[in-house]
Amino acid sequence: MAQRVKITTTATPGEIELAFEDTGTGLPVLLVHGFPLDRTMWKAQREELCDEFRVIVPDLRGFGESQVIPGVATMEAMADDLAGLCNHLGLTGKIVLGGLSMGGYVAFAFARKYRDRLAGLILCDTRARPDSPEAKENRRRVAERVRREGPGFIAEEMIPRLCCESTFRNHPEVIEKIRQMILSAPPEGVAAAALGMAERPDSTDLLPALSCPTLVLVGQFDAISPPEEMEAMARTIPQSQFVVIPDAGHLPPMEQPERVTQAIREWLRKVHTEAGHHHHHH
Ligand SMILES: O=C(O)C[C@@H](O)C(=O)O
Ligand SMILES: [Mg+2]
Structure with missing residues (x-):
């Protein structure tokens, strides 16, 4: 079951109610969703990995059951919220932070500001480069339109690009789940995140400076953050x-x-061992 708690954040407005699920014990692993989705996109990983790790899956500000803060939700503000959530949970040791796409942008912001808190990073289907001027313009269009008419058009425009052909053919239930997630996203939260993504800085220079183990994971047919681009990114991370x-x-x-789940589990086991933590099997 999700919890919803008021936490202190260094971002505006200083306090925010965040929804999250927190399952299992052991090395804390925070998994952050993409745009315009919510924490339930990580459901399978949370349910499986919690036998060995403490898996924490939050709804970012403006998404799922978390509080909507109108305006511009920067990636840095979202990272500040996550640091606040860690404080609330008493996670004073290091955590592993994973993020998919926009969640990856948030992970970059977190690494920039809270690098001492990281035992590892998982970068899924994401990009270090900022938006082009055209992409920024499109974010403004999306923000304005979603406020006016809700997220239906985003589902229509994005879903064909989100999944590969075999998912459409063999897993229609996954497509339907994604559609429901997008349709239930709070319009003002989606608008704020779109404008926040447009403002995100270039993280290319951050990559060679990342000092923790990093798993770079990508779908074979990802058309938004293609494998070639992610492989090039991985090559610049020590x-x-x-x-x-x-x-x-x-x-x-x-x-x-x-x-x-298997890829993350195998990688986490190595990180955990290398970090010198007690290794606990069930
Ligand atoms: O629009 C973006 O840049 C990110 C989005 O594709 C996502 O999946 O989070
Ligand atoms: Mg299958």
Whole structure:
């Protein structure tokens, strides 16, 4: 069951109610959703990995059951919220932070500001580069339109690009789940995040400076953050491991849940051992 708590954040407005699920014990692993989705996109990974790790899956500000803060939700503000959530949960040791797409942008912001808190990073189907001027313009159009008419048009425009062909053919229930997630996203939260993504800085320079083990994971047929681009990104990160998930597009955690869970589990075991934590098997 989700909890919803008021936490202190260094971002405006200083306090925010965040919804999250917190399952299992052990090394804390925070998994952050993409745009315009919510924490339930990580459901399969949370349910499986919690036998070995403490998996915390939050709804970012403006999404799922978390509080909507109108205006511009920067990636830095979202990262501040997550740091506040860690404080609330008493996580004073290091955590592993994973993010898909927009969740990856948030992970970059977190790494920039809170690098001492990171035991590892998982970058899924994401990009270090900022938006082009055209992409920024499109974000403004999306923000304005979603406020006016709700997220239906985003579902229509994005879904064909989110999943690969075999997911459409073999897993219509996954497509339907994604559609429901997008349709239930709070319009003002979606608008704020779109404007926040438009403002995100270039994280390319951050990559060679990342000092923790980093798993770079991408769907074989991701059209939004393609494998070639993610592999190039992985090559510039000192302690990186690059994994391609077959038969997946931009949303491997939902399209190929078992494969993603397994890739994350194997990598986490290495990180955990190298970090010198007590290793606990069930
Ligand atoms: O629009 C973006 O840049 C990110 C989005 O594709 C996402 O999946 O989070
Ligand atoms: Mg399958």
